[in-house]
Amino acid sequence: MHADNWANKAKSMGYRSRAVFKLDEILNKIGSKNKYQNVLDIGSSPGGWSQYIKKKYNKAKVYAIDILDMEPIDGVNFYQENIEDIDNIIDIKRLKGAFNLVISDIAPNLSGISAVDNENVFELNQLTINIAKDYLISDGFLIMKTFQNNKLKDLRKEMELFFKIVQTYKPAASKKQSGEIYLFGVK
Numbered sequence: 001m002h003a004d005n006w007a008n009k010a011k012s013m014g015y016r017s018r019a020v021f022k023l024d025e026i027l028n029k030i031g032s033k034n035k036y037q038n039v040l041d042i043g044s045s046p047g048g049w050s051q052y053i054k055k056k057y058n059k060a061k062v063y064a065i066d067i068l069d070m071e072p073i074d075g076v077n078f079y080q081e082n083i084e085d086i087d088n089i090i091d092i093k094r095l096k097g098a099f100n101l102v103i104s105d106i107a108p109n110l111s112g113i114s115a116v117d118n119e120n121v122f123e124l125n126q127l128t129i130n131i132a133k134d135y136l137i138s139d140g141f142l143i144m145k146t147f148q149n150n151k152l153k154d155l156r157k158e159m160e161l162f163f164k165i166v167q168t169y170k171p172a173a174s175k176k177q178s179g180e181i182y183l184f185g186v187k
C-alpha cells in the first residue's frame with residue numbers, strides 16, 4: 001500500500017500516525033495475545049503508538065515520554081522529558097524492572113550529514129537499549145526503530161549482550177526508501 005493510503009487509513013481509524021500499522025504488524029508477528037500490564041512508549045509524540053496499545057490492550061498501564069508535547073490520551077500517562085532523564089520521573093522509576101513491553105519509535109532530528117545522523121541514531125538507540133534492560137521484566141519485550149546504516153551491526157551486537165533473542169523486522173507499512181528498520185528483543 002502507498003504511504004498516503006496508510007496515512008488515510010490511520011486517520012479514518014482515529015489514529016494520530018500511520019506508524020501504528022508498523023507496530024501492529026510487529027506485535028502480530030511476535031504473538032500479540034500477550035497480556036501487557038505495564039508498557040513504556042519512548043519517543044511517543046504525537047501518540048499513535050500509545051493510542052494503539054491502549055485500544056488493543058485496554059488493561060495495560062501505558063507510560064509515554066517525549067521531548068515534544070503530546071495531546072492527552074485516556075489512560076496514558078505522558079511525561080514531557082528527554083529520555084536521558086527517565087530516572088527522574090518518579091512514577092516510571094518506581095516501575096523499574098516491572099515493564100512487560102518497551103516500544104521505541106524514537107528518532108533524532110536529521111541533519112542530512114549521514115555520519116552525524118548515524119551517530120545520533122546510534123546514541124539514542126544505545127540509550128533505549130539501556131533503558132529497556134533496566135526497566136523490563138525478565139522475558140519482557142523491546143521493539144525499537146533504527147536505521148539501516150553502518151552502525152546497525154554494532155547496535156545488534158550491543159542488544160545481544162542483554163537480550164536472549166534479537167530479530168529484525170521491516171514492516172510493509174514502512175516506506176522502502178526510508179531505511180528504517182525495527183529490532184525486536186526478548187530480555
Ligand SMILES: C[S@@+](CC[C@H](N)C(=O)[O-])C[C@H]1O[C@@H](n2cnc3c(N)ncnc32)[C@H](O)[C@@H]1O
Binds near residue numbers: 049107
Ligand atoms: C517518529 S516520532 C514517534 C511517533 C510515534 N510512535 C507515534 O506513533 O505517534 C519520534 C519521536 O521521538 C522524539 N524524540 C527524539 N529524541 C528524543 C529524546 N531524546 N527524548 C525523548 N523523545 C525524543 C521526537 O520528539 C519524536 O516525537
